[in-house]
Amino acid sequence: MRQASRALFAFSVAFSVALAGVGCTSQRGGSSGGASTGSSSGTLTGTPITLGFVTVENSALGSYPETRRAAQAAVDRANSALDGVGGHPLRLVTCATDGSPESSQNCANQLVAKKPLAVVGGIDFGTQAAMPIYESAHIPYVTGSPQLSGELNSKNAFALSGGTVSELLGITEYLTATKHIRSAHALYVDLPGLLSAAIQGSQNILHKKGVTDVKLIAEKADAADFAPAVTQAAAGNPDAIIVVFQAAACARIAQAAAALNVRSDMYFVGTCASPAVPRAAGGRTDNLYFASSYLPVPASGGDADMAAFRSAVPDADRTSASQGAFSTVLNLRALLAKLPAPSAATLTTALKATVNEPNVMAHPYTCDGKQIEIFPAVCDTSVRLLHWQDNAFSDVTGGWVDGRQLITLIN
Incomplete structure (x- = not known):
């Protein structure tokens, strides 16, 4: 479309x-899974698993550095409390766009060169131009804050919330x-x-x-x-x-x-x-x-992921978009931890097979391409x-x- x-x-x-x-349903948000292990990135001995991250920063169209900081906070939680991905530490490589199609394409090329298993989208207004690059590289683009752009109708994209x-x-x-x-x-x-x-x-x-x-x-x-x-x-x-x-x-x-x-x-x-x-x-x-698309963050309480978000993300940065970035990284970690041989291909297959998958701070998601058929990337349409x-x-x-x-x- x-x-x-x-x-x-x-x-x-x-x-x-x-x-x-x-x-309405009364279903609560999901969890990243697993008890806290006390492991830190320094004690994880496996080969690092790379995730890319892209968002708009310092642009006249908007700036969302809090999404990048929240994504890194989720990586830190994964490595320090969740044993990374089966003993492999997560690593986040980031790129900031200025909201133009050209900058989104440049970021896509830079991230693809790092061979990530997935690229996590914060908020990027130029994804329409970048999506063919991710598609050609067969690297899934996964976001918790989709905008009205190519990420909504690409079969290579997975929006774990329906966004706007x-x-x-x-x-x-x-x-x-x-x-x-x-x-x-x-x-x-x-x-x-x-x-x-x-x-x-x-x-x-x-x-x-x-x-x-x-x-x-x-x-x-x-x-x-x-x-x-x-x-x-x-x-x-x-x-x-x-x-x-x-x-x-x-x-x-x-x-x-x-x-x-x-x-x-x-x-x-x-x-x-x-x-x-x-x-x-x-x-x-x-x-x-x-x-x-996300549960409100109370002053106290909530599950371990909510508490970790509250602890790591300053009050002023606790936006729907930063929740989306934090949630998406932990959701990907949970899927990757289930795979015997994590790769971009096996992760894509796992995403397409999800049915009512736990969704950190959000409603469970199902990436069958049928939640909103004209927007097959959307995996969840529930909001608060x-x-x-x-x-x-x-x-x-x-x-x-x-x-x-x-x-x-x-x-």
Whole structure:
């Protein structure tokens, strides 16, 4: 599916308030498996097993160094507490892109040259251009934070969470099946042609479901002032305002909404599930909600992996994206540890054979290519709805929300 079609699909879903019969489950997150052994990377004697890692850093489009740091924290946990991979230490080789297709291709070539068993994706906006390189090298690309790019429809890619697509589906499912809203305004990043495409893709569905108040507001990611756009989105006090931006812009949007005393509930996608966003609202967070493919990180408690993440990753870095990087590395370690002869080929086969595989801090995943058939890379479509409370994200739904069946309403 081309980039424009994917964008149309995702935003059509976000703005389509339609009844659906998909319920919530109470299934909790998975674990990296195995008791702590006390082994450290210094005592592991096997040949190192290499994983590649790529993410955007220091770019005008966004910067996600916390994903790289979280991935390294997961490697450290694997080597110090989980015996690496059967006595072989994990090694992470990293590359930062600037968000352009060319830089993603350059990183792909650099990483492939290191002969990793897999490349882990943090957040990379140029994966569409890089994916053919991974495919030619027969190296699986595995991510916990997929974007609207080639990683969603490549048969060589495995998205252990559904990312923005699943989060938008989950928000829509929750708002329609649980909240029963009748009005929704959406504030989203302005991309060429996206507004008209979204209207055309969602208008018929909205009318069929009796939604009479739908408004789409586009704004530039680097807008000097978000107050005018937020004012438009809040006009008429809609039941919900859906916000689709990156974290830096979301923080400014939350700040503007607080200053304008916006009363409508606001629902942000997972890229905005960062402490910086609700904190920007200066205490006015009662109406801010966030979709995330990962369980909230409490101040204490949780399983050993959750505790390790909390210990290794500073509060400000505990985002949905950094959870995705940490989770993906540990999930790969768990699969590799089951293989008698770990390689890129055997790992790819193992990924394709997964069924309800434990998923660290997330819902179990199944990489059969059928979770969302038009996006075969997606292995899990379940999300949590979170709320900011007592200086931390807390669970709203008490179970996983899965809105994938909404796709049938778009056809």
